[in-house]
Amino acid sequence: MFQEVKKPIRLYEKVADQIENAITRRELKVNERLPSEDELSKAFDVSKRTLREAIRVVEQKGLVELTLNGTYVKEPSTDKLAQNLALLLKRGQVEWRHIYQYRSNLDATIAGLAAENATDKDIAALESMVAEGNYLLEKEPFDWQRYVEADIRIHLKLARMTGNPIYEWILGTFLENMNEYFDAYLDKENNFSRKNWQNMNRLVQAIKDRQPQEAARQAVIHLELGSEYFGGIVEATP
Structure with a gap:
């Protein structure tokens, strides 16, 4: 009897498309x-007001950036996804136990694929990153922030090694949001960092040996070690 009423497409939406x-x-x-x-207004035969509305839509999608010197096409990024995840965390719609559960599967998959796909160049890069972490642990005073940055870099490197950009985008989104909480919850003592980085050494060794299952296991252990210090928010599984 009834037919779906289709929403009319506004002029600025056509321009934005x-x-x-x-x-x-x-x-x-x-x-x-x-x-x-x-x-642009002449090319589309629309008013400047309509054009500005269209540009605003495209900007909200993260495709362009407005500057004083004009509007420029942006490199695709996960900025919007990261912002949405941050809002969900702040509103309590996503809890750390949810992130831990998801990250356990994500990190294990990434580590396993990295072990399968690793080239000699990849392994050399990982060994260099591990060496940087080892150096930071021996340096006095201990630089916590540089250590966290080194840990993030090696995780993103592993994600790139999967050959699937989606893993890098998703992991990058999580790390971007978790970084501010690392400072609030994680134990900054050198003894925790040593234990954590010893595991990272084992993870890289498993990748070097091309052992996907062992790499996946070490990746989960690495995440569990960090979760133990999240102020009781997440409990690690033995």
Whole structure:
């Protein structure tokens, strides 16, 4: 009897769709400046107000950046995803136990794939990163922030080694949001960091030996070691 009432497409949405399509088809390349407001409004045959609304839509999607010198195409990023996750955390809709559960599976998969796909160049890079962590642990005074940054870099390197950019994007989103909580909850004493980094050495060794299952196991242990210090928010599984 009844038919679905389709929402009419507003003019600025049509303009936004065309700009988005030009970017996704790479007709407009990353860091390229969009034509001026006058040029675009004439090209689309729309008012400047309509054009500005369209640009605002594209900007909200993270595809362009507005500057004093014009509008530029942005490198694709997970900024919006990270912002949404941060809001969910602050509102209590996502708890740390949820993140821990998801990260356990994610990190294990990443480590296993990294072990399967590792090249000699990858392994050399990992060994260099591990050596950096070892150096930081011996240096006095202990630089906690640099240690955390080294830990994040090696995790992102492992994600890149999977050959699947989605793993890097997702893991990067989690790490971006968790970094501010590391400072609040994790034990900053050198003895914790030593235990944590000893495990990282074992993880890298498993990857070097091309042992996916062992690499996955060590990745979960690494996450458990950190979770023990999250102020009781997450309990590690033995």
